[in-house]
Amino acid sequence: MPHDHHDHLSPSGHPYRPDDDHPLTYWQQMEIAVRELLIEKGVTTAQDINAQIDAMDARTPANGAAVVARAWTDPAFRTALLEDASTATREMGFDIGPMRLIALENTADVHNIVVCTLCSCYPRNLLGLPPDWYKSRAYRSRTVKEPRKILAEFGVTLPENTTVRVHDSTADMRYIVIPHRPAGTDDWTADALGALVTRDSMIGTGLAKLPSA
Amino acid sequence: MTDRTYMRVRHDMPPGHVRTPAYLRGKIGWVERTLGPFPNPEQLAYRHAGQPLPLMRLRFTMAEVWGNAADGHQDTIDAEIYSHWLEPADAPHAP
Numbered sequence: 001m002p003h004d005h006h007d008h009l010s011p012s013g014h015p016y017r018p019d020d021d022h023p024l025t026y027w028q029q030m031e032i033a034v035r036e037l038l039i040e041k042g043v044t045t046a047q048d049i050n051a052q053i054d055a056m057d058a059r060t061p062a063n064g065a066a067v068v069a070r071a072w073t074d075p076a077f078r079t080a081l082l083e084d085a086s087t088a089t090r091e092m093g094f095d096i097g098p099m100r101l102i103a104l105e106n107t108a109d110v111h112n113i114v115v116c117t118l119c120s121c122y123p124r125n126l127l128g129l130p131p132d133w134y135k136s137r138a139y140r141s142r143t144v145k146e147p148r149k150i151l152a153e154f155g156v157t158l159p160e161n162t163t164v165r166v167h168d169s170t171a172d173m174r175y176i177v178i179p180h181r182p183a184g185t186d187d188w189t190a191d192a193l194g195a196l197v198t199r200d201s202m203i204g205t206g207l208a209k210l211p212s213a
Numbered sequence: 214m215t216d217r218t219y220m221r222v223r224h225d226m227p228p229g230h231v232r233t234p235a236y237l238r239g240k241i242g243w244v245e246r247t248l249g250p251f252p253n254p255e256q257l258a259y260r261h262a263g264q265p266l267p268l269m270r271l272r273f274t275m276a277e278v279w280g281n282a283a284d285g286h287q288d289t290i291d292a293e294i295y296s297h298w299l300e301p302a303d304a305p306h307a308p
Binding site: 164 | 232234251254268282288289290295
């Protein structure tokens with residue numbers, strides 16, 4: 001075992017996470033105070049808040065994968081999605097609310113990758129909560145300057161003649177990448193194809209899985 | 214390429230809530246598509262009624278934004294910029 005001599009590591013080989021027993025921060029106190037006041041004054045209830053947290057947790061990249069798989073198998077939907085992704089996905093039951101959605105299609109010549117340099121804008125209704133790295137300063141600052149290096153670090157090396165299009169999600173739009181459909185899947189159903197569509201492939205930091213993988 | 218509408222992002226650094234990334238200020242891109250109108254977030258942030266503004270998706274070349282330090286000169290960055298941050302411009306010269 002490579003980690004045998006390090007007693008600050010758990011049996012799994014990973015470091016123990018420090019206990020979260022520091023005093024509450026200002027904003028933690030503020031959140032608790034506002035939440036308790038809203039409940040006390042009857043504006044909302046603890047059940048409503050828990051239901052909203054459950055609803056947020058229930059949104060996963062499987063939603064986005066269903067959209068991508070349908071775009072791969074239903075040409076009319078693909079056209080509608082590229083034309084107006086908010087409406088096309090809403091009709092599938094994925095309402096993006098007041099935001100608007102743009103679908104970015106990868107082709108043999110173009111690879112799209114999404115970042116929000118200003119904060120962490122992300123199509124949560126299709127992909128769930130963003131991964132920590134998506135919110136990191138490193139990803140946000142480097143993706144607009146050296147996207148090919150970022151892609152290589154994610155294991156994606158593109159041919160020189162592929163155009164990389166970086167999309168900085170700066171305002172009211174949200175973005176989902178439609179990855180390139182893997183070869184050898186011509187007779188696959190949308191359900192089966194959905195299993196090939198990873199979260200990262202819809203951010204643009206990955207590709208769809210290959211049928212054999 | 215001749216039918217592109219080029220715009221320059223204003224080279225200003227005003228205080229307050231602004232959704233125009235600093236790294237694009239002063240840079241020239243072309244209009245990829247026009248969206249909106251959406252209320253001006255610089256007013257919304259202070260609970261004022263947001264003036265409805267066109268939101269332009271501008272496309273910049275890496276070379277325009279980063280010069281010779283660019284990773285792939287033909288690669289591009291798209292960003293959504295509110296119209297009051299944009300002024301007409303000629304196509305940029307290659308660096």
